[in-house]
Structures are given as C-alpha cells and as structure tokens.
Amino acid sequence: MPEPKPNPKPSLRVLIAAPRGFCAGVDRAIQIVELALERFGAPVYVRHEIVHNRFVVERLKGMGAIFVDELDEVPDDRPVVFSAHGVPKAVPAEAQGRGLTYVDATCPLVSKVHRQAERLIEEGRHILFIGHAGHPEVIGTFGQVPAGSMTLVETVEDAEAVEVPPSNLAFLTQTTLSVDDTAAVVGALKARFPEIRAPRSEDICYATSNRQAAVKAIAPECERLLVIGAPNSSNSLRLAEVAERMGVSSRLIERAADIDWDWLGQPSTIGLTAGASAPELLVREVFDALRERFDVTEEIADHTPERMTFKLPRELVT
Structure with missing residues (x-):
C-alpha cells in the first residue's frame, strides 16, 4: 500500500x-544606552525600562546595563540614563545634587510636551492633561510644573465632570494615546470650555x-x-x-x-x-x-x- x-x-x-x-524616539533611546556603554564602560545604570519591551531590556542587560527604579540605587561613580518616557524635574536635580553623570533619553516629542506645559503655566493657565494615570510619561510631565497646576483627565466622563476654573484653561495629551479616544475627550472639553487653549500641534506622536x-x-x-x-x-x-x-x-x-x-x-x-x-x-x-x-x-x-x-x-x- x-x-x-x-x-x-x-x-x-x-x-x-x-x-x-x-519609532525614532525608541531607536534613539536604545542607541543612547549602547553609546553610554561604549563611552563609560559597563555597568551603566538606567532609571526604569528604557522603553517598554522586555526583549530590548534583556538585550541591554546582557551588554552591561543595570535597570533600577530610583536614583538611590545608582552608585556615585557610575553614569545613569533616564528612560524615553521622560522624568520629573526632581530626578535630574537629584542627579546633579549628587554629582552623577547622567544622560537624558527622553523622546524629543515628549520633551516638546514638557516645554509646552512650562510655557502654559508661565501664562497663568491651568492644564487639563489627557493621559493614563500612573504611566511614566504622565508622571514625568506632571513633574515639570508646580503641584496643583495640572489636572489629569482620562475619559470623556472625566472631561464632563472635572471641576476647574472655567477661564485660562489649556489641554495637553500623552503622546501614546488612542487617536479616536483622545478626539472624543477633547471634544467634551471644548464643549464645556469653548475658550480652552489647544496645543499648537498634535501631541499624540x-x-x-x-x-x-x-x-x-x-x-x-x-x-x-x-x-x-x-x-x-x-x-x-x-x-x-x-x-x-x-x-x-x-x-x-x-x-x-x-x-x-x-x-x-x-x-x-x-x-x-x-x-x-x-x-x-x-x-x-x-x-x-x-x-x-x-x-x-x-x-x-x-x-x-x-x-x-x-x-x-x-x-x-x-
């Protein structure tokens, strides 16, 4: 048969x-860790995951990167890299205070949002920030401005219920949000606060x-x-x-x-x-x-x- x-x-x-x-910001952040290892030798410390990907993090660990949660885990004589998501101002200030060598790998598009936040606060505006609570980018952006000068808005329901003075408002957004969800939240904010200041250009990257x-x-x-x-x-x-x-x-x-x-x-x-x-x-x-x-x-x-x-x-x- x-x-x-x-x-x-x-x-x-x-x-x-x-x-x-x-994306370009991720490419840049990974290159920064690789170049820091070449320039300073291993180990190079990285505050938080350089980008959110376990495979990338493990590969960099194999090259000599050590990932930590906070700066107090970094020895005084070793360099530290800040992640692509951005950090509060207090972090580089602490590094400078300790005399640490540090390299900031914050994505330039995230840094752009940070600078916008600073300018809006200088203008006397209160910022409604559209983003996800607890995300490193949100924590980093809130850390650019004085406490109380920015309010987090996550959903349309939040936009419809948030209690803030109705004048001198502006909004900014996390760079990695759903385009459609963000448009809905922005629409709700504009319906309640017609004079709210929008970013000069789209914050979503x-x-x-x-x-x-x-x-x-x-x-x-x-x-x-x-x-x-x-x-x-x-x-x-x-x-x-x-x-x-x-x-x-x-x-x-x-x-x-x-x-x-x-x-x-x-x-x-x-x-x-x-x-x-x-x-x-x-x-x-x-x-x-x-x-x-x-x-x-x-x-x-x-x-x-x-x-x-x-x-x-x-x-x-x-």
Missing part, C-alpha cells in the same frame, strides 16, 4: 501592517498615529490580529483596541511563544503588527512560528515610509 500523504498545512494569508515597530492608522487600513481584511508589544506599552495596547473596535478579535503578545493557537484557530487572513517599542526581529519570530503551522502567504501593506530621526545627545557623539 502507498504511504498515506501527510495532511497539508492550512493556508494562511498574513497581512503585515506598515509602519510598525520601532506621529508613530502612534501612523501605527493606529495602519491597523485601521488592514483590519477590514483580517479575521484575527496579533500585536507584538509589552503589556505595559500604551501604544501597543491601543493597537489591539483599534482592531477590536473594528470587530477584529485581537491579542497582544510579547513573543511567538505567547500565541494562543486555540484562539487563533484556522483563519484565512490575519493581521500582524508591532508597537513602537517592539523590534522587527520579534515580528519575524512570530511570522516563522505561523509558518510552522500554516502554508503562509506574506503581504506587507502599502505605506509611506517614516523618515523621522532625532539627534543623539552631544556628550555621546563628540
């Missing part, structure tokens, strides 16, 4: 969103907006969506939410080992994307895992390449 033929793998079209993965738009572009063709990113990554969580709101069941995973194959089932088309802190290496790892179980056809969505770059700190490149 002839040998029975093995069952063929089910076909699967994998539609890969673009743009995806690393280009990478967050572009990655959400990329998910919206592919979602109508997908039965499932995999988002590669950390569970504490705001921009990655928003990508899964965008797809869910369009009726596409989505899962946030850190690596290929996290794929729930029972949940995935045997769809004909799935989407694949990555948050701004997830390296392309992990996208390929997930794709390879899919290829082990499926006869995969890969398609990368049409897109306009991102060309944003940020300068590195002078002290590391001179």
Whole structure:
C-alpha cells in the first residue's frame, strides 16, 4: 500500500501592517544606552525600562546595563540614563545634587510636551492633561510644573465632570494615546470650555498615529490580529483596541511563544503588527512560528515610509 500523504498545512494569508515597530524616539533611546556603554564602560545604570519591551531590556542587560527604579540605587561613580518616557524635574536635580553623570533619553516629542506645559503655566493657565494615570510619561510631565497646576483627565466622563476654573484653561495629551479616544475627550472639553487653549500641534506622536492608522487600513481584511508589544506599552495596547473596535478579535503578545493557537484557530487572513517599542526581529519570530503551522502567504501593506530621526545627545557623539 502507498504511504498515506501527510495532511497539508492550512493556508494562511498574513497581512503585515506598515509602519510598525520601532519609532525614532525608541531607536534613539536604545542607541543612547549602547553609546553610554561604549563611552563609560559597563555597568551603566538606567532609571526604569528604557522603553517598554522586555526583549530590548534583556538585550541591554546582557551588554552591561543595570535597570533600577530610583536614583538611590545608582552608585556615585557610575553614569545613569533616564528612560524615553521622560522624568520629573526632581530626578535630574537629584542627579546633579549628587554629582552623577547622567544622560537624558527622553523622546524629543515628549520633551516638546514638557516645554509646552512650562510655557502654559508661565501664562497663568491651568492644564487639563489627557493621559493614563500612573504611566511614566504622565508622571514625568506632571513633574515639570508646580503641584496643583495640572489636572489629569482620562475619559470623556472625566472631561464632563472635572471641576476647574472655567477661564485660562489649556489641554495637553500623552503622546501614546488612542487617536479616536483622545478626539472624543477633547471634544467634551471644548464643549464645556469653548475658550480652552489647544496645543499648537498634535501631541499624540506621529508613530502612534501612523501605527493606529495602519491597523485601521488592514483590519477590514483580517479575521484575527496579533500585536507584538509589552503589556505595559500604551501604544501597543491601543493597537489591539483599534482592531477590536473594528470587530477584529485581537491579542497582544510579547513573543511567538505567547500565541494562543486555540484562539487563533484556522483563519484565512490575519493581521500582524508591532508597537513602537517592539523590534522587527520579534515580528519575524512570530511570522516563522505561523509558518510552522500554516502554508503562509506574506503581504506587507502599502505605506509611506517614516523618515523621522532625532539627534543623539552631544556628550555621546563628540
């Protein structure tokens, strides 16, 4: 009798969103840690995760970076890097007071929000800050201005209930929010406070907006969506939410080992994307895992390449 033929793998079209993965601020922050290790030698201390991605953090640990929660864990004779999310003013002030060598890896787009906050307070305005409580970027931005001069608004309900003087108001936003949710919150604030001052330009960063738009572009063709990113990554969580709101069941995973194959089932088309802190290496790892179980056809969505770059700190490149 002839040998029975093995069952063929089910076909699967994998539609890969673009743009995806690393943004210019994340690239810059990682380079800063790498350059600091070259310049100062190991160990270099990093206050908080440099970016929200375990794979990135573990790789930098392997190169000699030590991640700490606060400056009191940093020895006096070693340099420290501040994370891409930004820090309150008190942190560099403490570092200076101790005579520590420090390098600030705050994303320039986050720093832009910090400077806006300072200018608005100088103008005598109270700021309504749209963001997520407890996120490092929110903590860092609140730490730029005097206590009580900024109020956190997370939802439309918050915007409709917040109690602040109705005049001399302004709003700013976290850079990694849902574009649609933020528009709704801003609409509620403007309805209550028609004279509220808006930012000169959008605070939500280009990478967050572009990655959400990329998910919206592919979602109508997908039965499932995999988002590669950390569970504490705001921009990655928003990508899964965008797809869910369009009726596409989505899962946030850190690596290929996290794929729930029972949940995935045997769809004909799935989407694949990555948050701004997830390296392309992990996208390929997930794709390879899919290829082990499926006869995969890969398609990368049409897109306009991102060309944003940020300068590195002078002290590391001179």
